[in-house]
Amino acid sequence: MLPGSIQRATLFDPWIRIRTVQNTPSISATNLNHFYGSGELRKQVLFANNLTVYPGEIIIMTGPSGSGKTTLLTLIGALRRVDDGKLAVLGQSLHGASASQLVQFRRQVGFIFQAHNLFESLTATQNVRMSLELTRPNSSMRENTKAAKEMLDQVGLSNRTGHKPKQLSGGQKQRVAIARGLVHNPKLVLADEPTAALDEQSGRTVVELLQRLATGNQSTIVIVTHDNRILDVADRIITLVDGEIRSDALVKEAAIITQMLAKCSIFEKVTPRTLTRVADEMTIQSLPPNMQIIRENDPGDRFFLIREGSVVVKRGQPEVEVVRLQAGDFFGEMALLTGQPRNASVYTLEETLLCSLSKASFQSAIAESASLETEIREAYFERK
Numbered sequence: 001m002l003p004g005s006i007q008r009a010t011l012f013d014p015w016i017r018i019r020t021v022q023n024t025p026s027i028s029a030t031n032l033n034h035f036y037g038s039g040e041l042r043k044q045v046l047f048a049n050n051l052t053v054y055p056g057e058i059i060i061m062t063g064p065s066g067s068g069k070t071t072l073l074t075l076i077g078a079l080r081r082v083d084d085g086k087l088a089v090l091g092q093s094l095h096g097a098s099a100s101q102l103v104q105f106r107r108q109v110g111f112i113f114q115a116h117n118l119f120e121s122l123t124a125t126q127n128v129r130m131s132l133e134l135t136r137p138n139s140s141m142r143e144n145t146k147a148a149k150e151m152l153d154q155v156g157l158s159n160r161t162g163h164k165p166k167q168l169s170g171g172q173k174q175r176v177a178i179a180r181g182l183v184h185n186p187k188l189v190l191a192d193e194p195t196a197a198l199d200e201q202s203g204r205t206v207v208e209l210l211q212r213l214a215t216g217n218q219s220t221i222v223i224v225t226h227d228n229r230i231l232d233v234a235d236r237i238i239t240l241v242d243g244e245i246r247s248d249a250l251v252k253e254a255a256i257i258t259q260m261l262a263k264c265s266i267f268e269k270v271t272p273r274t275l276t277r278v279a280d281e282m283t284i285q286s287l288p289p290n291m292q293i294i295r296e297n298d299p300g301d302r303f304f305l306i307r308e309g310s311v312v313v314k315r316g317q318p319e320v321e322v323v324r325l326q327a328g329d330f331f332g333e334m335a336l337l338t339g340q341p342r343n344a345s346v347y348t349l350e351e352t353l354l355c356s357l358s359k360a361s362f363q364s365a366i367a368e369s370a371s372l373e374t375e376i377r378e379a380y381f382e383r384k
């Protein structure tokens, strides 16, 4: 019997099914380069950057000044043209987009930049309301005023709504800019040092607002900051060094996966260097319980390592449980080693984090072992 939550139609290609349960990224940068100047003065500031961010994620970007953080942020917000490489944000590819597509795109983004760019002649409420007038042209002035005042209240400025920028302190202006950036519930917020001018308490309030937007509205938040008081809100911290992204989280994750691979009998004879490469080539996916990962008799296309959670291996018709595997265990190697169809079906037992590797990468890693023959024989011996 198939687990109730799985439908036959979706079983045909389990891997496609796995991919569809994942969200589409809100930011996807591939091989992104950027240059300033031209001719002999042309200087490269971003080097072959890749970045994938999902809805609801809060990303903190740090790095020394001049490392390219602000350039990257302004590229993501379409405030700068993509020179070279691919960049898709909120489903819009920014490379090669028309001017009007870019204008349309920018309206969906909440910008909070250091230079506050507030209109001196407008009050706090009017400054915040402007953002709504651009994004919700059909709402009435009264609705927009109400929403602007509520937002100012949330950043602690309910008693400053009628003040103009020159009557406000630096921190208060910053909070107006934040209110303006968030009032239209944008799906993407790009913030450059949003808390730098704020005291501890106001900084926390702002960070909590951003967190609420990320969880409640599934917004993606990218914050450039040196303020280590707010690092704890980040799902991921990305460090830019000399125009290149170094992601702490990913570096750490790759090290854990390499260690797990090193403990797998099948990779016993593979050098640590290759294992590091293999870990880099793995894709990680989170799967719900009762999801079929492998179907018996299908051709083999991927190798799997359980990062967290557990799976059950079943065989035959009706299916009979063969074994349960847990974190650190691997499966799906047999078909790749022998060229035979999958010898069993595999299902998740709980929410499971799975790392997987393409057939080609798996085979190239294994080919490095002393003898492929021995490998296959041992694998058969262990698993039969």
Ligand code: CMP
Binding pocket: 294, 300, 313, 322, 323, 330, 331, 332, 333, 334, 335, 336, 341, 342, 343, 344, 345, 346, 382, 383, 384
């Ligand atoms: P493969 O044949 O590629 O796909 C099904 C997988 O289930 C198989 O590789 C093994 O990884 C796993 N499997 C099958 N039988 C056993 C077993 N007895 N013990 C552990 N794993 C198994």
